Amino acid sequence: MELTHDELAGVIDLFGALSRTELVEAGEELAFKRGADFEDDNVDAALAAYRLVSFDHDTIVERDVDERLLAAGPTAFPTLPEGAEDLPHILDVEMRTPDRAALGAVVEERFRADAARAVSDDDRERIQRLLDVSYDLETWAPVELDGVRDRLDAATGE
Incomplete structure (x- = not known):
């Protein structure tokens, strides 16, 4: 069984x-x-699509795990898969509330690096996708991406 990107975000959002x-x-x-068996192959694709974002827990939430954490990202439309409403009763996981401004700063840094790489590689498909993500990211967190968006626009040659 594979969960969609938005279902993964929905589970995390719980x-x-x-x-x-x-x-x-x-x-x-x-x-x-x-x-069925769970297939987690979609997690990496969801991260690449900004449906999920990864962050170091020390800077965003109280430390209660040693791994990086995942949160629903700026392009996600969190959707609960069937049966997910029972997960808080099944899993031994406390509610975590990431600070949106701090999380936004982490995602902005990643976004800027992705944008620079896409422009350097002249990856027009990725550039166009990142242009779309930039608007979602600005709505999702208090970040300003006008300068990056200008460089992405210029790289499309349109």
């Missing part, structure tokens, strides 16, 4: 943030209910 290990455990619980 807790505010989860480690990858905790997300896999949640997926395995959901798959077990359906008599």
Whole structure:
């Protein structure tokens, strides 16, 4: 069983943030209910698409795990998969509330690096996708991306 990007974000959103290990455990619980195996291959794709974001827990939430944490990202439309409402009762995970401004700063740094790499590689498809992400990111967190967006626009040659 594979969860969509938005379903992964929905599961994470139930807790505010989860480690990858905790997300896999949640997926395995959901798959077990359906008599299936959980496939976590979609997590990396969701991260690449800014549906999920990864961050160092020390700067965003109180430390209660040793792994990086995942949160629903700026392009996510968190959706609960069938049976997910039971996960808070099944998993031994406390609610975590990432500071949106601090999380936004982490994602902005990643976004700027992604944008620079896309422009350097002249990856027009990625540039166009990042232009779209830039608007979502500005709505999602208190960041300003006008300068980066100008460079992305210029790189499209339009």
